[in-house]
Structure formats: C-alpha cells, structure tokens
Amino acid sequence: MLRAAAAEVAAKQATTRLADAAQSLSGLFAINKPPGISCAGLLDYFKRNVGRSHDAIPFAEHFEREHQLRQSGKKIFRRRYALALRVGHGGTLDVEAAGVMVVGINRGCKQLGAYLSGSKTYLANARLGASTDTQDAEGLVVGTGDAAAVTAEAVEAVLPQFTGRISQQPPMFSAVRVDGKRLYEYARGGEPAPVPVRPRAVDVHSLRMTYFSNPALGQRSGQQVALPPRVADYFAEGRYRWNPDAPEMRVGHTMAPYAHDPRLPALQLFVRSGGGVYVRTLIHDLGALMGCGATMVSLVRLAQGPFRVGRDTIDAEDLPYIDRIISAMRHADSVIQQGGVPPTQS
Numbered sequence: 001m002l003r004a005a006a007a008e009v010a011a012k013q014a015t016t017r018l019a020d021a022a023q024s025l026s027g028l029f030a031i032n033k034p035p036g037i038s039c040a041g042l043l044d045y046f047k048r049n050v051g052r053s054h055d056a057i058p059f060a061e062h063f064e065r066e067h068q069l070r071q072s073g074k075k076i077f078r079r080r081y082a083l084a085l086r087v088g089h090g091g092t093l094d095v096e097a098a099g100v101m102v103v104g105i106n107r108g109c110k111q112l113g114a115y116l117s118g119s120k121t122y123l124a125n126a127r128l129g130a131s132t133d134t135q136d137a138e139g140l141v142v143g144t145g146d147a148a149a150v151t152a153e154a155v156e157a158v159l160p161q162f163t164g165r166i167s168q169q170p171p172m173f174s175a176v177r178v179d180g181k182r183l184y185e186y187a188r189g190g191e192p193a194p195v196p197v198r199p200r201a202v203d204v205h206s207l208r209m210t211y212f213s214n215p216a217l218g219q220r221s222g223q224q225v226a227l228p229p230r231v232a233d234y235f236a237e238g239r240y241r242w243n244p245d246a247p248e249m250r251v252g253h254t255m256a257p258y259a260h261d262p263r264l265p266a267l268q269l270f271v272r273s274g275g276g277v278y279v280r281t282l283i284h285d286l287g288a289l290m291g292c293g294a295t296m297v298s299l300v301r302l303a304q305g306p307f308r309v310g311r312d313t314i315d316a317e318d319l320p321y322i323d324r325i326i327s328a329m330r331h332a333d334s335v336i337q338q339g340g341v342p343p344t345q346s
Helices: 002-023 039-049 059-072 106-111 113-117 152-162 183-188 229-236 279-290 322-339
Strands: 027-033 087-089 098-105 120-128 130-132 141-144 164-168 200-214 219-222 266-273 294-304
Touching (some): 027 039, 027 106, 027 322, 039 059, 039 098, 098 229, 120 279, 130 279, 152 219, 152 279, 164 279, 229 294, 266 279, 279 294
Antiparallel strands (some): 087 098, 120 266, 120 294, 200 219, 200 266
C-alpha cells in the first residue's frame, strides 16, 4: 500500500516536472518532416510526447495511426492535450512532401509569420504525359497526353514563363480557407467552392531543370539529384512501387503506381520561391502549356529562410526529448544570427 502510494506520488512529481519543463520551452526550431504525414499530425505527435523521452509512443506507431485516420476519409478530431503548449509551424507541406518545417513553441509562434512569406527552396520530381485532380501522384488521373516528342530543349524554353511574379490558381486540394472550410474539404466531398477562388500573384525567384529524360527519344539531359535516403525509400515502396505488369495508365486510375513508370518522360526541378507558391500547380501548369500534362511525384523542401535540410533540422524521432528540442532551438538562434537578415529578405 505504502509502495503504491509512493509510486503514485513519484509519478505525479514526474508529470509536474515534465509540464514545467515543457511550458518553459519557447523559440523556434526546424524539423525534417518525413513524407506520409501531415504537418498537423507531426505537431500532434510532438505535443503528445514532448518530454516523455524513452516512454514516448514510437513515431512509427503514430505514423501508422495517422495513415489509418486519413485512409478512413473521416474528418480528424484530435484529443485535448495534457500540456497547454502553444505550437505552430511556418508553412504547410503536403502530406507526401518532405523537408524543412520551421516550428514555433510558445512565444516563438510570433516569429512564424516571416517564414510563411519568406523564401523557400524545393527539389521536385515530375512525370510528363498525365495530369491528376490533386496535381500530384496521390490523385486520380484526369487527363493524359502524348509526351513522346517532348524534348529537354522544349521544356527549357517555357521555364521563363514560370519565373518572376506569376499568377497561380490555388488547387482545389489545398488548405486555402473559403467560407470557413478548407478547399480540400469541398474537393473531397465532391462539392465546388461556394465562391470563385481567385488566382494569386506569387514570386518564383528561380526555376532550373536539373534532369530530364524521355525514353521515347532516347534523350537524357543533366544529372538527377538523389533524394534523401528516407524519402527515396518511402517512394520506392508500397503504392509507389513500379510494377512492370501494371495495365496501361488511364483516366480514373490513381497516379501513384505510375509515378516511377519508366515509359513516361521524367524531369526534376530546382525551385526557389517566395511564400504561397504551390510547386505541384507550377508543374501542372507547365504540363498544360506543353500540351501533354504533367504531375509532381515527389517534393522535398531543401530550405526555408536560413534553415537547410539535414544541416539545421532534427528528425521526428527526436521530438519526445526536451534536451534535443532545447539544442535545436539554440542552433536555430545561431542560424538566424549568422544569417544577418530576416527570412523574408533571404
């Protein structure tokens, strides 16, 4: 009886220490978001497990739970948190996207606005010959086109039209709010937006094609930049694994199984932009201009403001450890000071 009471007291004291330590966290840090989980799902893992260290729920378990929730098609309602911790991020990455995500804790949330509008750098892979309703490989094919004659020179010739200040229509599968709902909520319900969504002026500072291949022409140009191992592994397995015996891609098929179809022309783009740019829309519009359609099949945010993937980021598995969060925040402070300019000017 006494031992049980003592254990209960010790547990309460440990919880109090955890709460005090977590509440004292305040600042910014950068995380390397893995593909396959939403930004909200990643922050949910952080808020539920910060300070739990080795007692935390394994990230792989949380990842699988998030996947099942998304597959259910139901709206995700998240449980209340034991800790009153204010947490936010400086710019959404799609579920299947990976890379730098700047996170703010408590007073650090006030600094996130600069990262929403600030500079970002991306590495995107795409396939020509198909377009989807989501403009990425998660969606259904809504159009196909003959890309057999498309050359690297033809793609290079149109890239300047997508550089500088351009007009971009936000995709229906996006987090833009219209009348209190996200656009993707209307899209998933098969409903049109209640009011027209106007195109937006966005800035693409530079757009460079690092690689192009078209097997029909036997053409290959440039050097393909390898994806980070964790990202490459994700897109090589499961629904993205290429099956040589797969039927010919048609309208209505999910694009994911054809993301690595070696018969489709492939291109890789290096994009540096301001805030609000949808890289998948940029690729979709490029494909429309080429007359054959194009779909983004992977996206990595290499940099956000002064933060670089790998050099300045921690992994999802680090989130339960307060000492690692504190170290990441100190590193972030150092990166910002060394940058010398606000992220909106980088």
